[in-house]
Amino acid sequence: MAQNPPQNPATMTTDAGRPVGDNQNSLTVGPRGPVVFDDFLLFEKMAHFNRERIPERVVHAKGSGAYGAFTCSHPGMARYTSAALFSAVGKRTPAFLRFSTVGGEKGSADTERDPRGFALKFYTEEGNWDMVGNNTPVFFIRDPLKFGDFIHTQKRDPQTNLKSPAMMWDFWSLSPESLHQVTILFSDRGTPDGYRHMNGYSSHTFSLINAKGELHWVKWHFKTRQGIKNFHRESAAAMRGQDPDYAQRDLYDAIARGEFPRWRVCMQVMTEKQADACAFNPFDLTKVWPHKAHPLIEVGELVLDRNPENYFAEVEQAAFEPRNVVPGMGYSPDKMLQGRLISYPDAHRYRLGVNYDALPVNRPQCPVHTYHRDGSMRFDGNGGAAPNYEPNSLGGPAQNPAYRETPRAVSGNVDRHDHRAGNDDYTQPGNLFRLMSPAERERLIGNIVDSMRGVPRAIQERQILHFHRADPAYGAGVARGLGIEIEALLAAAAKA
């Protein structure tokens, strides 16, 4: 907010520009009222105020955003992609990043145990690239058909209107593919210290395509240069009361101070041949690609150096969508990605209206030539007098075959294939558990026990068996914390 208001402020007006003579007193019959219908100013103010809220995002409602840029540092990206933002070392592409918590409402506390959204928009000269990721490399489910069910468990109980650990653990214990993400969520990284001290991941696999049409599968990693820093359960809980907007304040203040947060931008790549030979499905969103087999390749740096001027205009109205990739990039067979390709623009059309892409924060910074016209809140020139159909003989924008998608072969029977059949849900969560220090394991188990304490016994037992399959020490630790005899549980499970 400006500290020193200007000496000669502009004359206030109504929305229609009529100068306002008195913004303190309603128009009334005598000093004691009543108000008369002629009070255009009062009614305009009340009507606008009543309409200030737009639908809250169903997920990722609470967020913070900032502008910055990506600078390419890799001289050999042409091997992987023809995307313009990677075309030269030192090439700078403006970007906007919105961080968020996922399950809570717009007023929820920033230090809740929750994944964090890490949604980037790169304004490239060939359109926007939206890298709509999280601070975790995996997700709870691998089939988008389960997304609504899963999110309901993170929201409020339909009767009590309270968050319900019983709903969460019921769903997770019946969905073993969630174990990897559950392990990350209940580790120290489930309560990051603000947004500057965490990594970002595309989580999904995407593709990079070079000028020869050759394809590599890719996963994006954004490694914080500030260092990983997390709250522990107790300090996160204390901060929820002390400063529910901790992460927003931390990000805004750091940028205002000139302490610009930075991330190393890295990728993991896999050839099509390697993907075919991969022991697990490399497009499964519940799996990572081990670093040893697919080491990180550093390709540049992302820096955030400018706070938005207006939160609603630039952060609340920001709309990201994984379908926004640029020439030289493509999608992958990840079914969760396909679900998101459809659902994100659908959510924006509902929340912001069909012309959401024309809002300043979402508008590409390159020329846009479409034949879309009209729709609610069309506040630009709507294409002016230019033709609104194609083909036309009026010189309107035309397709350019240079940008055709690279052909790709697919095969298989159309069916509702069982995504759990033959899938190993335990090795990778076990690997994560095993790489934690004894103190980190103790905190992980303590966080889980704290969350599961009031959950029905049958759900606790079902979930402990999953922890045990990932690593016996993991199962034993949670069982001990909940006062459950692990040997008896394992014996009963073996008989069942």
Ligand code: NDP
């Ligand atoms: P590595 O030892 O090469 O990598 C381990 C990774 O785990 C590092 O990226 C590290 O991040 C990250 N990590 C450490 N603690 C946590 C935590 N509490 N929550 C989430 N990530 C954490 O091993 P692998 O590549 O073979 O992977 C082993 C396991 O590490 C995986 O099963 C997975 O659970 C986890 N992991 C793997 C990632 C990958 O892309 N391969 C990415 C993130 C996690 P940092 O370097 O930033 O400290």
